[in-house]
Amino acid sequence: QEKLVESGGGVVQPGTSLRLSCVVSGFTFSYHGMHWVRQAPGKGLEWLSMISYDGGKADYADSVKGRFTISRDNSKNTLYLQMNSLRPEDTALYFCAKSSNFYYSQMDVWGKGTTVIVSS
């Protein structure tokens, strides 16, 4: 059974940093691209970033470019999202999601999410 489990969320002050993790199981992590998607309270889905199967290529939404960094450790079956210079508008539920192929395709498995609250 393919499973994604996010962690690392919390309540932080504006301007600080946080690193989210997503541990996967049930599939060959190193064969698949991975995404981060967030959902602000009561709002829709916003794609943030994705990384290729080998970590060689990454892309970002304009809203987080230069502040967030996606990475992966295939030896640990873990995806990361380093979030710097956090803003109140970054408050959201953060999901990791698996791409059905090695890079860019539909997101066929999602984690349950981890909550980030940015507030002073």
Add this chain to the structure above:
Amino acid sequence: VIWMTQSPSLVSASTGDTVTISCRVTQGIRSYLAWYQQKPGKAPELLIYYASTLQDGVPSRFAGSTSGTDFTLTISSLQSEDAATYYCQQYSSFPPTFGQGTKVEIK
């Protein structure tokens, strides 16, 4: 950026009804469109990809279709467990973009 416009934003229907949700995109995406279902407090789940291919395990009452830049999700014989918000998403070009969502309520 390819923008996605979903309509309606809310639909209220009875069990057994047929519900259609539209997703219009601002430029051609071939068939690189997915539909997701998100129930309250849960993560999204993939229903359909490549515009009309049903994800494994998804009931056959869900169907996707396309006509140019207009995409449709049809739920036939609506069930109570179909109460959720549905999102379309294009993966033809970067960045991937989602529609704003359509909430399906059961009367």
